[in-house]
Amino acid sequence: xxxxxxxxxxxxxxxxxxxxxxxxxxxxxxxxxxxxxxxxxxxxxxxxxxxxxxxxxxxxxxxxxxxxxxxxxxxxxxxxxxxxxxxxxxxxxxxxxxxxxxxxxxxxxxxxxxxxxxxxxxxxxxxxxxxxxxxxxxxxxxxxxxxxxxxxxxxxxxxxxxxxxxxxxxxxxxxxxxxxxxxxxxxxxxxxxxxxxxxxxxxxxxxxxxxxxxxxxxxxxxxxxxxxxxxxxxxxxxxxxxxxxxxxxxxxxxxxxxxxxxxxxxxxxxxxxxxxxxxxxxxxxxxxxxxxxxx
Amino acid sequence: xxxxxxxxxxxxxxxxxxxxxxxxxxxxxxxxxxxxxxxxxxxxxxxxxxxxxxxxxxxxxxxxxxxxxxxxxxxxxxxxxxxxxxxxxxxxxxxxxxxxxxxxxxxxxxxxxxxxxxxxxxxxxxxxxxxxxxxxxxxxxxxxxxxxxxxxxxxxxxxxxxxxxxxxxxxxxxxxxxxxxxxxxxxxxxxxxxxxxxxxxxxxxxxxxxxxxxxxxxxxxxxxxxxxxxxxxxxxxxxxxxxxxxxxxxxxxxxxxxxxxxxxxxxxxxxxxxxxxxxxxxxxxxxxxxxxxxxxxxxxxxxxxxxxxxxxxxxxx
Numbered sequence: 001x002x003x004x005x006x007x008x009x010x011x012x013x014x015x016x017x018x019x020x021x022x023x024x025x026x027x028x029x030x031x032x033x034x035x036x037x038x039x040x041x042x043x044x045x046x047x048x049x050x051x052x053x054x055x056x057x058x059x060x061x062x063x064x065x066x067x068x069x070x071x072x073x074x075x076x077x078x079x080x081x082x083x084x085x086x087x088x089x090x091x092x093x094x095x096x097x098x099x100x101x102x103x104x105x106x107x108x109x110x111x112x113x114x115x116x117x118x119x120x121x122x123x124x125x126x127x128x129x130x131x132x133x134x135x136x137x138x139x140x141x142x143x144x145x146x147x148x149x150x151x152x153x154x155x156x157x158x159x160x161x162x163x164x165x166x167x168x169x170x171x172x173x174x175x176x177x178x179x180x181x182x183x184x185x186x187x188x189x190x191x192x193x194x195x196x197x198x199x200x201x202x203x204x205x206x207x208x209x210x211x212x213x214x215x216x217x218x219x220x221x222x223x224x225x226x227x228x229x230x231x232x233x234x235x236x237x238x239x240x241x242x243x244x245x246x247x248x249x250x251x252x253x254x255x256x257x258x259x260x261x262x263x264x265x266x267x268x269x270x271x272x273x274x275x276x277x278x279x280x281x282x283x284x285x286x287x288x289x290x291x292x293x294x295x
Numbered sequence: 296x297x298x299x300x301x302x303x304x305x306x307x308x309x310x311x312x313x314x315x316x317x318x319x320x321x322x323x324x325x326x327x328x329x330x331x332x333x334x335x336x337x338x339x340x341x342x343x344x345x346x347x348x349x350x351x352x353x354x355x356x357x358x359x360x361x362x363x364x365x366x367x368x369x370x371x372x373x374x375x376x377x378x379x380x381x382x383x384x385x386x387x388x389x390x391x392x393x394x395x396x397x398x399x400x401x402x403x404x405x406x407x408x409x410x411x412x413x414x415x416x417x418x419x420x421x422x423x424x425x426x427x428x429x430x431x432x433x434x435x436x437x438x439x440x441x442x443x444x445x446x447x448x449x450x451x452x453x454x455x456x457x458x459x460x461x462x463x464x465x466x467x468x469x470x471x472x473x474x475x476x477x478x479x480x481x482x483x484x485x486x487x488x489x490x491x492x493x494x495x496x497x498x499x500x501x502x503x504x505x506x507x508x509x510x511x512x513x514x515x516x517x518x519x520x521x522x523x524x525x526x527x528x529x530x531x532x533x534x535x536x537x538x539x540x541x542x543x544x545x546x547x548x549x550x551x552x553x554x555x556x557x558x559x560x561x562x563x564x565x566x567x568x569x570x571x572x573x574x575x576x577x578x579x580x581x582x583x584x585x586x587x588x589x590x591x592x593x594x595x596x597x598x599x600x601x602x603x604x605x606x607x608x609x610x611x612x
Contacts, residue, residue: 011514018411025405026424029486032439033427035449052452099332101325108322109314114329117336123593126343127585128546128565129572133356134343150339153332183324212432215547219573230434237438238551262442266435273430 033270040064040263048259064264067257074265076225077232084228085210088148092206093199095153096161101187103158104165105173122155132219146220147213147228154209157202164198165191200283208273233269237262350583363579370583379567387563391544393477399537401481402488403530407522409489410496422493425486437551440479441466466552469560476552476561488533495529496522531603538599564588 035054039047043059050058068074102108103115125131131150140146168191176186192199214230221227309317319326350370352363374380405425412418428436443450444465455462465471503521512520546565553561564584572581 008513014514015411015413018408019414019417022408022412022417022421026421029424029428029482032443033431035443036439051447051449053449095332095335098328102329102332105322105325107318108325109318110326114333117333117341121336121340123596124344125340125589126345126347127582127589128568129578129582129585130343130346130349131339132572133346133349133578134339138338149335152335152339158332183328187328208430212430212434214432214434215550230432233432233434233438234551237434238441240441262438266438270431270435274427277427277430 036263036266040260040267042260044257044260063257064260067261068264068268073232077227077229080226081211081229084144084147085207088210089203089206091148091152093203096158096202097187097192099153099158100161100165101191103162106170118155118158135220141220142223142226147216150216157205161195161198161202164195168194197283211273229269233265236265347582347586349579350586352579354579356578370580371587373580374584374587382559383562383564383567386560387544390473390476390563393473394480394544395537397477398481398484399534401485403492405485406489406492406496409493422486426490428483429487433547433551436479436483437548440475440552444475466554467556469557472557472560491529491533492526495526499525527607531607535596535599535603538595
């Protein structure tokens with residue numbers, strides 16, 4: 001360590017300030033989440049009487065979680081969203097990989113034309129209304145196809161994957177081809193395993209996108225049984241409609257418990273994502289960088 | 296050598312059809328793989344682009360595009376002359392510019408300060424915490440904002456203690472809308488947006504700092520003369536990309552946050568499109584507004600790209 005070099009007073013003052021300032025930033029980042037967890041574990045009537053900062057749950061009660069786990073709409077929403085994440089992400093990744101494989105192959109004479117077709121869509125789009133009519137016109141209303149197909153390929157992610165594929169030496173693909181491997185085999189057995197980091201990042205991007213998306217469901221899904229989790233959450237959190245939640249309680253009790261339920265569903269909807277991301281964290285920086293090389 | 300030369304001489308004589316044939320023989324499976332992707336772009340990007348022609352019609356879904364009456368630029372003129380136009384444009388531009396002024400430098404400053412931390416594990420913890428909000432869904436974020444700035448929410452309570460005012464629901468007072476929108480954006484995006492700058496910073500050659508130190512440069516001078524020049528290209532690229540979305544700030548967050556009491560500040564072009572389309576069924580009018588919006592955006596990207604190219608030599612194309 002060569003850090004023993006003498007440093008000026010100003011530098012040391014800055015360093016202490018920087019450490020404290022960063023701690024403050026981190027606290028601001030994480031406190032709203034802590035608040036939600038504390039509130040969800042509080043006793044409903046006490047929480048309602050309290051206003052301001054929470055340092056720990058007021059009292060302790062898991063009623064909100066119990067109520068939530070018995071709620072049909074939330075469970076339904078959860079199942080629907082899990083289905084959408086699994087199927088949607090699979091479609092995303094397969095299409096993105098195939099597109100990226102084509103774009104990273106050296107030689108096809110129509111590659112340039114396809115590239116132009118794709119790039120144009122980054123700058124022009126028909127807009128919300130024509131897209132809506134297209135999807136409705138294909139008869140996808142009220143079907144999960146409307147939530148999967150219109151967002152099947154994200155051009156930015158496609159370019160990220162193409163960049164990753166392009167960095168694999170041509171000679172590897174060439175020699176596999178000469179040895180008689182088909183292009184599909186090359187894609188799955190050689191190219192994708194070599195682009196594992198990028199693949200992980202894109203799976204995460206797409207999966208989180210499906211988990212968090214809500215607007216397309218507002219446009220295309222009318223059947224409440226098909227609501228994804230985010231739409232159920234929107235009713236409870238944003239439109240403050242907890243009437244479907246607190247069956248069996250009455251009057252002020254119902255009002256009080258609806259407060260804690262709000263926080264409990266927030267925790268339930270957010271934790272799964274916060275749980276997976278530390279495992280993929282080491283890939284983030286790499287993935288973000290690949291995208292940045294050529295946007 | 297001789298063989299190669301003769302091949303080169305023969306090749307251009309192949310006709311287009313036989314070149315296609317040869318191309319197909321070698322690459323047919325690659326082309327087949329590309330088909331679903333191309334279909335996706337045609338169906339979900341180009342068909343809507345064609346559909347955007349209804350902006351020049353009085354479109355009704357019953358009659359269809361073929362039988363709807365063409366009205367030229369009528370809807371564009373209507374939009375520009377509506378009394379709402381000024382308010383919508385002001386809110387859209389103001390929110391974008393304020394996000395740019397406050398939201399754009401925030402991750403850069405954060406990355407620079409984080410980069411100065413010398414305790415590696417502490418740095419790691421701060422960074423991990425800082426990009427957690429990025430993954431929380433917009434619905435949850437907006438639900439939380441609404442709760443926290445409600446009359447009894449903890450942000451309102453803190454704010455009122457600091458300013459000595461009566462607690463009110465901050466989202467019912469239009470003068471608080473811009474700050475709430477911008478600050479929550481920074482809260483959610485700063486850590487994530489900093490990743491790219493941190494990566495650029497970690498690529499700076501350490502020997503440059505050594506050299507600067509030997510030349511007697513203090514911390515501040517090192518920052519100005521070594522660190523900043525190293526990340527300027529990244530900053531410019533991010534800036535141009537940001538400019539391209541200047542008029543297309545997302546309708547999603549606004550739809551979740553606003554209410555009729557604060558339309559005067561909160562309503563933006565894209566939410567207006569949503570309301571006019573799905574609440575008043577003005578399909579052609581709203582398509583025209585969308586088209587207007589994306590043309591302006593495109594022009595902005597080109598202008599900014601040109602300026603950045605002139606000033607700094609860094610550009611998208």
